[in-house]
Amino acid sequence: MGKYLLLWRLDPARVPADPKERAAGWFGLMAMVERDLEKGISKDWGSFIGEGRGYAIIEGSEIEVSLMTQQYSPYVRFEVHPIMSAGQVEDMLKAMGG
Numbered sequence: 001m002g003k004y005l006l007l008w009r010l011d012p013a014r015v016p017a018d019p020k021e022r023a024a025g026w027f028g029l030m031a032m033v034e035r036d037l038e039k040g041i042s043k044d045w046g047s048f049i050g051e052g053r054g055y056a057i058i059e060g061s062e063i064e065v066s067l068m069t070q071q072y073s074p075y076v077r078f079e080v081h082p083i084m085s086a087g088q089v090e091d092m093l094k095a096m097g098g
Contacts, residue, residue, distance in 0.1 A: 004065055007079040009053040014075050025075070032071055041068055 016022045036042035036056075041064055047054035058065055069078045084092070 001059055001061060002065070003083050003085070004058045004060075005081040005083050006056040006058055006065075006069070007053070007081070008056060008072075008076050009051075011075055011077060012052065015052065029072070029075065036068060041065075 016025060033042065033045050033056075036058075037045065041060045042056055042058055044057040045054070046056075058068065060068070065080065069076075069080070072078075
């Protein structure tokens with residue numbers, strides 16, 4: 001199972017100008033975020049204040065992560081970065097050193 005840093009951003013063309021409509025859309029997205037956290041695929045989630053962007057830490061297979069991101073389409077776009085733990089970096093360094 002891999003670990004990933006996802007940088008997300010809302011598609012500005014799909015964000016309603018009306019504040020009430022925008023809030024309703026956010027409530028729907030946040031319900032999906034809460035489900036991902038409850039399922040355990042999402043380990044952490046945050047929004048950058050005032051930017052319509054944020055991050056998530058996700059654990060799962062490539063298929064699980066792809067399925068998770070697809071549920072947010074077309075409203076949210078993701079930049080996905082596989083990440084290694086400190087222990088994995090240490091193992092890699094030991095392997096390099098022979």
